[in-house]
Amino acid sequence: MNFKELLTEDRAVSPVIGVILMVAITVILAAVIGTFVLGLGDQVSESAPQASMSFDFNIGADSGDYVNITHEGGETLDNSSISVDADSTLTYQSTPSQWSDTISAGDTGVFTGVSNGDTVRVIWTNPAGGSTNTIARATAPQ
Structure with a gap:
Protein backbone atom coordinates (compact mmCIF):
# COMPACT_ATOMS: atom_id res chain seq x y z
CA MET A 1 0.00 0.00 0.00
CA ASN A 2 1.43 3.33 -1.05
CA PHE A 3 0.71 5.97 1.66
CA LYS A 4 1.80 8.84 -0.55
CA GLU A 5 -0.95 8.03 -3.04
CA LEU A 6 -3.54 7.62 -0.25
CA LEU A 7 -2.84 11.09 1.18
CA THR A 8 -2.99 12.83 -2.19
CA GLU A 9 -6.23 11.16 -3.30
CA ASP A 10 -9.15 13.62 -2.88
CA ARG A 11 -11.79 12.52 -5.39
CA ALA A 12 -14.47 11.67 -2.76
CA VAL A 13 -14.32 14.94 -0.82
CA SER A 14 -16.39 17.07 -3.20
CA PRO A 15 -19.42 14.71 -3.44
CA VAL A 16 -19.55 14.27 0.35
CA ILE A 17 -19.55 18.03 1.00
CA GLY A 18 -22.21 18.49 -1.69
CA VAL A 19 -24.50 15.91 -0.06
CA ILE A 20 -24.05 17.46 3.40
CA LEU A 21 -24.90 20.93 2.07
CA MET A 22 -28.01 19.67 0.25
CA VAL A 23 -29.27 17.90 3.38
CA ALA A 24 -28.67 21.01 5.51
CA ILE A 25 -30.54 23.26 3.07
CA THR A 26 -33.44 20.81 2.91
CA VAL A 27 -33.73 20.62 6.70
CA ILE A 28 -33.66 24.42 7.08
CA LEU A 29 -36.30 24.92 4.37
CA ALA A 30 -38.53 22.24 5.89
CA ALA A 31 -38.32 23.90 9.33
CA VAL A 32 -39.18 27.37 7.99
CA ILE A 33 -42.05 26.17 5.82
CA GLY A 34 -43.38 23.91 8.58
CA THR A 35 -43.41 26.77 11.07
CA PHE A 36 -45.63 28.93 8.88
CA VAL A 37 -47.85 26.09 7.67
CA LEU A 38 -48.63 25.09 11.25
CA GLY A 39 -49.40 28.71 12.16
CA LEU A 40 -46.56 29.09 14.60
CA GLY A 41 -45.16 32.03 12.65
CA ASP A 42 -48.16 34.21 13.52
CA GLN A 43 -47.82 33.52 17.23
CA VAL A 44 -44.16 34.45 17.27
CA SER A 45 -44.90 37.96 15.98
CA GLU A 46 -47.77 38.60 18.45
CA SER A 47 -46.25 40.26 21.48
CA ALA A 48 -47.55 42.63 24.12
CA PRO A 49 -47.57 46.31 23.21
CA GLN A 50 -44.87 48.51 24.67
Missing part, protein backbone atom coordinates in the same frame (compact mmCIF):
# COMPACT_ATOMS: atom_id res chain seq x y z
CA ALA A 51 -46.40 51.32 26.71
CA SER A 52 -45.33 53.35 29.72
CA MET A 53 -47.92 53.97 32.44
CA SER A 54 -47.78 56.17 35.54
CA PHE A 55 -49.86 55.66 38.68
CA ASP A 56 -51.05 58.49 40.92
CA PHE A 57 -52.59 57.10 44.13
CA ASN A 58 -54.94 59.25 46.22
CA ILE A 59 -55.76 57.28 49.34
CA GLY A 60 -57.39 58.87 52.35
CA ALA A 61 -58.43 61.89 50.29
CA ASP A 62 -61.73 63.64 50.96
CA SER A 63 -63.05 62.57 47.55
CA GLY A 64 -62.44 58.85 48.17
CA ASP A 65 -59.67 56.39 47.46
CA TYR A 66 -58.72 56.30 43.80
CA VAL A 67 -55.83 55.86 41.38
CA ASN A 68 -55.17 57.80 38.18
CA ILE A 69 -53.45 55.66 35.55
CA THR A 70 -51.91 57.76 32.77
CA HIS A 71 -50.54 56.46 29.47
CA GLU A 72 -47.15 58.23 29.36
CA GLY A 73 -45.93 57.02 26.00
CA GLY A 74 -45.40 54.09 23.69
CA GLU A 75 -47.90 52.30 21.50
CA THR A 76 -51.56 53.28 21.32
CA LEU A 77 -53.61 50.62 23.12
CA ASP A 78 -56.99 49.19 22.14
CA ASN A 79 -59.27 49.62 25.17
CA SER A 80 -61.04 46.31 24.48
CA SER A 81 -57.78 44.41 25.10
CA ILE A 82 -56.83 46.30 28.30
CA SER A 83 -58.05 45.56 31.82
CA VAL A 84 -57.05 46.96 35.21
CA ASP A 85 -56.83 44.58 38.16
CA ALA A 86 -56.00 45.07 41.83
CA ASP A 87 -56.12 43.26 45.14
CA SER A 88 -59.34 45.20 45.88
CA THR A 89 -62.28 45.55 43.50
CA LEU A 90 -61.74 48.62 41.32
CA THR A 91 -64.45 50.63 39.60
CA TYR A 92 -63.77 52.62 36.43
CA GLN A 93 -64.96 56.24 36.71
CA SER A 94 -66.02 57.34 33.22
CA THR A 95 -66.66 61.01 34.00
CA PRO A 96 -63.13 62.32 34.66
CA SER A 97 -61.45 59.57 32.60
CA GLN A 98 -60.11 60.06 29.10
CA TRP A 99 -59.91 56.41 28.07
CA SER A 100 -62.11 55.71 25.06
CA ASP A 101 -61.89 53.06 22.31
CA THR A 102 -58.15 53.70 22.10
CA ILE A 103 -55.74 54.76 24.82
CA SER A 104 -52.95 56.99 23.58
CA ALA A 105 -50.20 59.01 25.24
CA GLY A 106 -51.60 61.53 27.71
CA ASP A 107 -54.90 59.71 28.33
CA THR A 108 -55.82 59.08 31.98
CA GLY A 109 -58.15 56.48 33.49
CA VAL A 110 -59.55 56.97 36.99
CA PHE A 111 -60.33 53.92 39.15
CA THR A 112 -61.92 54.02 42.62
CA GLY A 113 -61.83 51.40 45.35
CA VAL A 114 -58.07 51.11 45.76
CA SER A 115 -56.81 50.38 49.28
CA ASN A 116 -53.50 50.83 51.09
CA GLY A 117 -50.89 48.34 49.88
CA ASP A 118 -52.91 47.16 46.86
CA THR A 119 -50.97 46.14 43.77
CA VAL A 120 -52.64 47.61 40.68
CA ARG A 121 -51.89 46.00 37.31
CA VAL A 122 -52.65 47.05 33.73
CA ILE A 123 -53.17 43.80 31.80
CA TRP A 124 -53.15 43.32 28.02
CA THR A 125 -55.10 40.34 26.62
CA ASN A 126 -54.07 39.09 23.18
CA PRO A 127 -57.21 39.31 21.01
CA ALA A 128 -55.96 36.46 18.79
CA GLY A 129 -55.18 33.89 21.45
CA GLY A 130 -56.26 34.92 24.92
CA SER A 131 -52.78 35.03 26.43
CA THR A 132 -52.23 37.89 28.89
CA ASN A 133 -49.30 40.12 29.76
CA THR A 134 -48.93 42.68 32.55
CA ILE A 135 -47.69 45.84 30.87
CA ALA A 136 -47.57 48.03 34.02
CA ARG A 137 -47.91 47.61 37.78
CA ALA A 138 -47.60 49.70 40.91
CA THR A 139 -48.30 49.28 44.63
CA ALA A 140 -50.37 51.77 46.58
CA PRO A 141 -48.62 53.35 49.56
CA GLN A 142 -49.29 51.90 53.00
Whole structure:
Protein backbone atom coordinates (compact mmCIF):
# COMPACT_ATOMS: atom_id res chain seq x y z
CA MET A 1 0.00 0.00 0.00
CA ASN A 2 1.43 3.33 -1.05
CA PHE A 3 0.71 5.97 1.66
CA LYS A 4 1.80 8.84 -0.55
CA GLU A 5 -0.95 8.03 -3.04
CA LEU A 6 -3.54 7.62 -0.25
CA LEU A 7 -2.84 11.09 1.18
CA THR A 8 -2.99 12.83 -2.19
CA GLU A 9 -6.23 11.16 -3.30
CA ASP A 10 -9.15 13.62 -2.88
CA ARG A 11 -11.79 12.52 -5.39
CA ALA A 12 -14.47 11.67 -2.76
CA VAL A 13 -14.32 14.94 -0.82
CA SER A 14 -16.39 17.07 -3.20
CA PRO A 15 -19.42 14.71 -3.44
CA VAL A 16 -19.55 14.27 0.35
CA ILE A 17 -19.55 18.03 1.00
CA GLY A 18 -22.21 18.49 -1.69
CA VAL A 19 -24.50 15.91 -0.06
CA ILE A 20 -24.05 17.46 3.40
CA LEU A 21 -24.90 20.93 2.07
CA MET A 22 -28.01 19.67 0.25
CA VAL A 23 -29.27 17.90 3.38
CA ALA A 24 -28.67 21.01 5.51
CA ILE A 25 -30.54 23.26 3.07
CA THR A 26 -33.44 20.81 2.91
CA VAL A 27 -33.73 20.62 6.70
CA ILE A 28 -33.66 24.42 7.08
CA LEU A 29 -36.30 24.92 4.37
CA ALA A 30 -38.53 22.24 5.89
CA ALA A 31 -38.32 23.90 9.33
CA VAL A 32 -39.18 27.37 7.99
CA ILE A 33 -42.05 26.17 5.82
CA GLY A 34 -43.38 23.91 8.58
CA THR A 35 -43.41 26.77 11.07
CA PHE A 36 -45.63 28.93 8.88
CA VAL A 37 -47.85 26.09 7.67
CA LEU A 38 -48.63 25.09 11.25
CA GLY A 39 -49.40 28.71 12.16
CA LEU A 40 -46.56 29.09 14.60
CA GLY A 41 -45.16 32.03 12.65
CA ASP A 42 -48.16 34.21 13.52
CA GLN A 43 -47.82 33.52 17.23
CA VAL A 44 -44.16 34.45 17.27
CA SER A 45 -44.90 37.96 15.98
CA GLU A 46 -47.77 38.60 18.45
CA SER A 47 -46.25 40.26 21.48
CA ALA A 48 -47.55 42.63 24.12
CA PRO A 49 -47.57 46.31 23.21
CA GLN A 50 -44.87 48.51 24.67
CA ALA A 51 -46.40 51.32 26.71
CA SER A 52 -45.33 53.35 29.72
CA MET A 53 -47.92 53.97 32.44
CA SER A 54 -47.78 56.17 35.54
CA PHE A 55 -49.86 55.66 38.68
CA ASP A 56 -51.05 58.49 40.92
CA PHE A 57 -52.59 57.10 44.13
CA ASN A 58 -54.94 59.25 46.22
CA ILE A 59 -55.76 57.28 49.34
CA GLY A 60 -57.39 58.87 52.35
CA ALA A 61 -58.43 61.89 50.29
CA ASP A 62 -61.73 63.64 50.96
CA SER A 63 -63.05 62.57 47.55
CA GLY A 64 -62.44 58.85 48.17
CA ASP A 65 -59.67 56.39 47.46
CA TYR A 66 -58.72 56.30 43.80
CA VAL A 67 -55.83 55.86 41.38
CA ASN A 68 -55.17 57.80 38.18
CA ILE A 69 -53.45 55.66 35.55
CA THR A 70 -51.91 57.76 32.77
CA HIS A 71 -50.54 56.46 29.47
CA GLU A 72 -47.15 58.23 29.36
CA GLY A 73 -45.93 57.02 26.00
CA GLY A 74 -45.40 54.09 23.69
CA GLU A 75 -47.90 52.30 21.50
CA THR A 76 -51.56 53.28 21.32
CA LEU A 77 -53.61 50.62 23.12
CA ASP A 78 -56.99 49.19 22.14
CA ASN A 79 -59.27 49.62 25.17
CA SER A 80 -61.04 46.31 24.48
CA SER A 81 -57.78 44.41 25.10
CA ILE A 82 -56.83 46.30 28.30
CA SER A 83 -58.05 45.56 31.82
CA VAL A 84 -57.05 46.96 35.21
CA ASP A 85 -56.83 44.58 38.16
CA ALA A 86 -56.00 45.07 41.83
CA ASP A 87 -56.12 43.26 45.14
CA SER A 88 -59.34 45.20 45.88
CA THR A 89 -62.28 45.55 43.50
CA LEU A 90 -61.74 48.62 41.32
CA THR A 91 -64.45 50.63 39.60
CA TYR A 92 -63.77 52.62 36.43
CA GLN A 93 -64.96 56.24 36.71
CA SER A 94 -66.02 57.34 33.22
CA THR A 95 -66.66 61.01 34.00
CA PRO A 96 -63.13 62.32 34.66
CA SER A 97 -61.45 59.57 32.60
CA GLN A 98 -60.11 60.06 29.10
CA TRP A 99 -59.91 56.41 28.07
CA SER A 100 -62.11 55.71 25.06
CA ASP A 101 -61.89 53.06 22.31
CA THR A 102 -58.15 53.70 22.10
CA ILE A 103 -55.74 54.76 24.82
CA SER A 104 -52.95 56.99 23.58
CA ALA A 105 -50.20 59.01 25.24
CA GLY A 106 -51.60 61.53 27.71
CA ASP A 107 -54.90 59.71 28.33
CA THR A 108 -55.82 59.08 31.98
CA GLY A 109 -58.15 56.48 33.49
CA VAL A 110 -59.55 56.97 36.99
CA PHE A 111 -60.33 53.92 39.15
CA THR A 112 -61.92 54.02 42.62
CA GLY A 113 -61.83 51.40 45.35
CA VAL A 114 -58.07 51.11 45.76
CA SER A 115 -56.81 50.38 49.28
CA ASN A 116 -53.50 50.83 51.09
CA GLY A 117 -50.89 48.34 49.88
CA ASP A 118 -52.91 47.16 46.86
CA THR A 119 -50.97 46.14 43.77
CA VAL A 120 -52.64 47.61 40.68
CA ARG A 121 -51.89 46.00 37.31
CA VAL A 122 -52.65 47.05 33.73
CA ILE A 123 -53.17 43.80 31.80
CA TRP A 124 -53.15 43.32 28.02
CA THR A 125 -55.10 40.34 26.62
CA ASN A 126 -54.07 39.09 23.18
CA PRO A 127 -57.21 39.31 21.01
CA ALA A 128 -55.96 36.46 18.79
CA GLY A 129 -55.18 33.89 21.45
CA GLY A 130 -56.26 34.92 24.92
CA SER A 131 -52.78 35.03 26.43
CA THR A 132 -52.23 37.89 28.89
CA ASN A 133 -49.30 40.12 29.76
CA THR A 134 -48.93 42.68 32.55
CA ILE A 135 -47.69 45.84 30.87
CA ALA A 136 -47.57 48.03 34.02
CA ARG A 137 -47.91 47.61 37.78
CA ALA A 138 -47.60 49.70 40.91
CA THR A 139 -48.30 49.28 44.63
CA ALA A 140 -50.37 51.77 46.58
CA PRO A 141 -48.62 53.35 49.56
CA GLN A 142 -49.29 51.90 53.00
